[in-house]
Amino acid sequence: MQKEKGFTLLELLVVIVILSLIAALVIPRITGRVDEAKIETTKVQLKELKRALEMYKLDNGMYPTTEQGLKALVEKPKTPPEPKKWKKYLDSVPKDGWGNDFVYISPAEKHPFELKSKGPDGELGTEDDISVWDEN
Template sequence: MSDKIIKNLKGEKMRENKGFTLLELLVVIVILSLLAALLVPKLTGRLGEAKIDTTKIQLKEVKRALEMYKVDNGTYPTTEQGLKALVKKPDTPPVPKKWKQYLEKVPKDAWGNELIYIYPSDKHPFELKSAGPDGEVGTEDDISVWDE
């Protein structure tokens, strides 16, 4: 055998261990499984909260860009022009006279869905929102830039 014979402090001969026993590996696997069972639900809840927070931040950034657009051009982009007007100069009326690029690209929400933009809006100067985690517009999990 390739195991080396070594002496312990008392001078007794012992074999040097080269690895773990199957029982030791099983115990470690059980412990890791228990930890995962306890921690994964907590972490996934945090992930959902983080996606909501990320989407709120994105909405605020787009809102700032829309406000700068209005300052420069006297009006917000129309619903037809959409948020693309913040990235590329619109060629549909009203064509902005002092257009600049306000965003590098139009962001999506944290779930990969397009943001919803409507101008004019009934309650606010414009409506800017995400359909939320379920991806369906008009449900209670929608996230609006006006909600705080």
């Protein structure tokens, strides 16, 4: 009499349970790192945009207006006030870590301009917004 080779249902269930436990431990750690990476990427992009805006001001004596927006760093604005010594400051306007446009307002209340990301939830005015003026 030959004994059939293979796994029993119980053995398969044990393997599935073990894999599920491993996944339950590993996946949250991986996804947490992804969120952290998106936040750090967004902060770096904000700093680069701020540097480009500072260069724009040095060359032209003013920041782009809210209406001109960050696009003024890529192509010369056609809406007044037109910059006198405009240069191309960026190849393209980046998006934040979640694929959303940055919010740019100039002039702003507390700073010469406001530059921020809406953060992970994609909604402006919530506690997860990331501002270029945050000290983190």
